[in-house]
Amino acid sequence: MSAIRPVIRSTVNRMNTARVPSRKSSYGHGPPADYKPPTMNELPVPQGSWQAKYDADQRKYNATLFAGVGIFAATIIGMKVTGFNFHYLPPDTYE
Template sequence: MLTRQLPRLVQQTVRRYGHDSHFKPATMDELPVPRGSWQAHYDANQRRFNTALIVGIAFTVGTFIVAKTSGLVYLNYSPPKSID
């Protein structure tokens, strides 16, 4: 009895991924169809991206100016004033 069960215990198990009969391979017909002018869409995106860039730069410069004028930031571009 042990000699019959030993090969089953020693053998390597293999994953068997079953074939799903409901699987349908994708086709080119399922891809979205482009509509409208790509140039108009590109220009609209660039306006939006450039606006975000300008707002970000303005916010950064404004924050830097407020921090510099309030004395929170010292840039060390000249020797510090003497403590004496």
């Protein structure tokens, strides 16, 4: 039995080394030495009136909306004036 034990041990060792090694995703235990946990004091503090910012943003958004609607209307009117055929219906005759 003692003669078989080294053969079995070497076979098992070869089987274990044949496995593909996997790399661990952690490199140490714990945070770095210079790590300082974040606090609420590090966050930016809002300044000014939110209503003033909101109103300014809404003026900009409304101007963009009205410009888009105006350009769309001008495009449709321009196509109607120039006689662009929208092909709403099939022609009356196919001759």
